[in-house]
Amino acid sequence: MELRQLEYFVTVAELASFTKAAEALHVAQPGVSAQVRKLERELGHDLLDRSSRTVRLTPVGATVLPQAQAALAAVAAVRRTVDELSGLVRGRVTIGTVISMGKAIDLPGLLASFHEAHSGVEIGLTEDSSEHLLEALHAGRIDLAVIGRTGTRPPGITLYDIVNEPLVAAVGHQDPLAGRERVGLAELADRALICLTQGTGLRSVVEAACAGAGFRPHIAFEAADPHVLAQLAGRGLGVALIPASLARANEAEVRLVEIDRPRIHGSLALAWRTDGPTSPAGAALVAHARARLPRAD
Template identity: 65%
Template structure:
């Protein structure tokens, strides 16, 4: 019995197909079939039911699968232990970031530094909403992510806040609000607002605050990039709700009005999974990212 045979058995079962398993394993299909046949001859029982349109484990195969997975996991664990003890980190890390990140966190610089420290590690990057990124962390599809925080975090997620700043109302100089220094949130009821899409931290904060104030926001424009919202506001298309630093980066073109009753804040955080398996490459990335991104609090300058 060889580990390769156990790997083929598990993969064929997961893919329910010899063809798909062979493609995933990057080997020829006849080789996969031959190795599993050899394993079946050694055990004296059929492990896979090939009679249907999809391949399924037989009763014996289903009984063998947990042991096959355990053997493969044990080998992977042994390799990880050796790599950690010798300082040799290989493998793959999956990183996520909110689409609306902008220049708030230098993810490119962070990943470049990590690649320089661990050139043998492959790095994958995706952009999505905070809700989807947190779910991907929980399911193991991501190892670390930069997310926008709003509400309670799901269990099993650790975070380090790296940006914490107020949200403000941003309007063009000719807007009726341009002579105001502050405004209560409920004064925006009925005004056309521009905001990030649902699922983002900023939008969640705004929706919850408006609901608590007794009105539903009238969202006239949505954009995944807050700089696009700022440009819409410059053109006088409505009221944009933006991070303060972004609104104030358009001097003469945008007027930032402080939000009161309630004050709204945006927080970006480095997030990672605290429960479940985690490889040495993922742990190394989390350690390096936490060291490179100082933790922020409401009173600390961003």
């Protein structure tokens, strides 16, 4: 009995199709069929019922399947243990990031240096809101995320702050606020505000600060890309609440006005499951990111 035979059998059983199993395994279908037949001959029983379009388990196959799955999981665990002891890391990792991150950190550079250090690891990247990224972390769909910090540490998640900067009011050059150096947050109670979408860390920070100042913000426009927020403000459509560095990057279109009473800060943090990633490759990614990105003050 070979591990390859067990792998082919389990894949066919889980996908209920020799064709889909061959595609998933990147093997020609006749090869999959031949190896499963060889396993059945060795065991002396049919494991799969091929009499209909959908491949089904026979009673013997249904009994064997959990044990075959356990055997493959045990072999994978042995390989992970050996990899950890030898320092050899392979597999796949996925990092998630908020769409509104912009150029706050050099994410391409981070991933490139990780690939150079661990060329055997396949890297995946996904963009979403902080809320959805946290859900993906809990579910184990991603290993590491760059999220907007809201001030409260989510349960079961470890945070490592990497960016912390003030939010400012960005307005068009003809806006009444354009000639001022600073504005109190409460003064924006009657203004049309331009902000990031629901579920982002910065949006949560803005809403909490406005509530503390005694008003509910009137969000006239929202977008996932913070550069779009600056462009909308530059066209005179409202006051964009964005990080100071982003306002400076769009100074040709907007005027930066400091917000005080109170000051508001936007933060980005690395986030991962407190009980650790599920693979050595995931743990290596977390360690690499912490080493490359300095902790914010």
